[in-house]
Amino acid sequence: MKISFVGTGYVGLVTGAIFADYGYKVHCIDVNEQRIKELNEGKIPFFEPGLEALVKKNVASKNLHFTTDYATAVPDSQAVFICVGTPPLSNGEVDLSQLTSAVEMTAKHLKGYTVIAIKSTVPIGVEVMLGEIIKKHVKQGATYEFASVPEFLSEGTALENTLHPDRLVFGVTSKKAADVLLGIHKHISGERIVTDLRSAQMIKYASNTFLAMKISYANAVANIAERAGANARDVLYGMGLDKRIGHAFFKYGVGFGGSCFPKDVQAFYDVALKNGYDFTLAKATYDTNLQQVTLFLDKIRAAVGGSVENKTIGILGLSFKPDTDDIREAPALRIMKQLVEEGAKLHAYDPVAIPKVQLVPFVHESSQIHFADDAYGVMKDADAMLLVTEWNEFKELDFKKIKQLMKKPVIVDGRSIFDAQALKEMGFSYAQFGNGSKS
Numbered sequence: 069m070k071i072s073f074v075g076t077g078y079v080g081l082v083t084g085a086i087f088a089d090y091g092y093k094v095h096c097i098d099v100n101e102q103r104i105k106e107l108n109e110g111k112i113p114f115f116e117p118g119l120e121a122l123v124k125k126n127v128a129s130k131n132l133h134f135t136t137d138y139a140t141a142v143p144d145s146q147a148v149f150i151c152v153g154t155p156p157l158s159n160g161e162v163d164l165s166q167l168t169s170a171v172e173m174t175a176k177h178l179k180g181y182t183v184i185a186i187k188s189t190v191p192i193g194v195e196v197m198l199g200e201i202i203k204k205h206v207k208q209g210a211t212y213e214f215a216s217v218p219e220f221l222s223e224g225t226a227l228e229n230t231l232h233p234d235r236l237v238f239g240v241t242s243k244k245a246a247d248v249l250l251g252i253h254k255h256i257s258g259e260r261i262v263t264d265l266r267s268a269q270m271i272k273y274a275s276n277t278f279l280a281m282k283i284s285y286a287n288a289v290a291n292i293a294e295r296a297g298a299n300a301r302d303v304l305y306g307m308g309l310d311k312r313i314g315h316a317f318f319k320y321g322v323g324f325g326g327s328c329f330p331k332d333v334q335a336f337y338d339v340a341l342k343n344g345y346d347f348t349l350a351k352a353t354y355d356t357n358l359q360q361v362t363l364f365l366d367k368i369r370a371a372v373g374g375s376v377e378n379k380t381i382g383i384l385g386l387s388f389k390p391d392t393d394d395i396r397e398a399p400a401l402r403i404m405k406q407l408v409e410e411g412a413k414l415h416a417y418d419p420v421a422i423p424k425v426q427l428v429p430f431v432h433e434s435s436q437i438h439f440a441d442d443a444y445g446v447m448k449d450a451d452a453m454l455l456v457t458e459w460n461e462f463k464e465l466d467f468k469k470i471k472q473l474m475k476k477p478v479i480v481d482g483r484s485i486f487d488a489q490a491l492k493e494m495g496f497s498y499a500q501f502g503n504g505s506k507s
């Protein structure tokens with residue numbers, strides 16, 4: 069069986085490599101020639117645990133091929149999975165340019181019957197517009213059907229999420245298309261849901277917005293607990309024991325980032341508005357998330373005596389979450405930008421994300437930002453240390469050593485990973501979200 073993937077980002081590359089490992093002939097197509105060249109040499113364009121070994125193994129066994137040429141991949145494929153980026157435009161709408169170009173190129177090379185399965189997160193009903201594009205380019209004799217097969221993988225655990233998803237969603241227009249997709253996915257565990265295209269597209273938006281809302285709810289509870297003299301850690305733990313609520317995606321801190329949650333919440337809000345519904349819950353989810361960074365900055369200023377100007381601030385963790393080098397919509401970048409504007413000198417460290425952060429224009433242009441080789445490197449002569457992303461290695465720091473290195477023993481913990489009591493006993497000034505209890 070031959071299948072193709074268009075787009076070699078997290079979704080296309082991970083899913084393609086996994087299907088190749090099950091013995092399918094997989095072609096991954098990308099317009100980026102440099103990326104294809106590197107992938108053929110076994111170089112992965114981003115950090116994802118386990119992916120490099122899987123790609124190398126399947127390139128060696130000749131099940132996994134990388135190409136820029138649709139003609140070598142599409143004609144004999146049973147299904148073409150579209151996995152290109154659908155980033156937000158500056159007006160908040162979804163940029164569909166990669167999607168339309170991928171569908172146009174695919175259309176030109178269709179042969180026989182092919183399922184065009186869209187894995188990218190797309191606005192509900194996009195198949196109408198895509199159908200018009202296909203009709204213009206498809207050759208006589210070729211037939212196709214669109215399907216929606218949304219991806220639910222999280223960066224850092226992408227292989228596990230793809231191999232053992234909670235559910236597989238197939239949005240289709242016929243039993244024939246459903247059978248093709250069910251057949252291709254026969255090795256993957258998880259409950260199958262076969263539905264129509266729009267319902268499948270909506271499962272993705274509604275799930276991500278719900279999870280983001282759950283995080284914003286946890287953040288709001290933490291902010292209230294802090295002000296009302298309660299302890300958010302205990303409040304959320306107590307709530308989560310109710311099986312209807314649960315503990316997952318219920319951690320408070322500087323807020324969510326990444327390539328999905330911020331854009332999907334915004335896009336779902338737009339979908340609702342276009343359909344005549346004012347989805348205030350989605351807007352509040354987004355605004356609450358932005359507010360967490362503002363509140364974190366307030367805590368930083370308060371911790372250093374009111375102003376960060378000419379202060380040296382150490383920052384631990386720059387990626388949007390641990391176990392990835394992805395910095396898209398990372399809270400750390402917004403925090404750094406604001407601190408630089410207010411005249412602070414920054415020493416930053418992240419286990420893997422530094423090369424990507426160095427390419428960000430405001431970072432590249434600033435003489436106030438320096439990077440350290442390890443966590444202790446950011447502490448030297450610092451007036452305060454910030455914890456922004458909770459990498460595991462930060463949970464085992466030697467605070468005696470840190471106290472000696474810092475100019476002032478001040479910690480602002482954006483993810484509440486440190487032991488507040490122990491640090492206070494060691495003489496640190498320690499600030500975090502959510503702890504208003506006096507005990």
Ligand code: UDX
Nearest residue numbers: 219220221222223317318319323324325326328388389
């Ligand atoms: C997410 C969804 O989980 C996935 O299903 C979807 O397909 C793509 O978007 P991802 O962006 O990789 O995946 O990250 P995820 O692990 O979900 O974390 C999102 C953000 O929420 C991170 O910034 C994380 O720090 C934050 N978060 C998560 C919290 O602040 N609190 C939590 O309790 C959980």
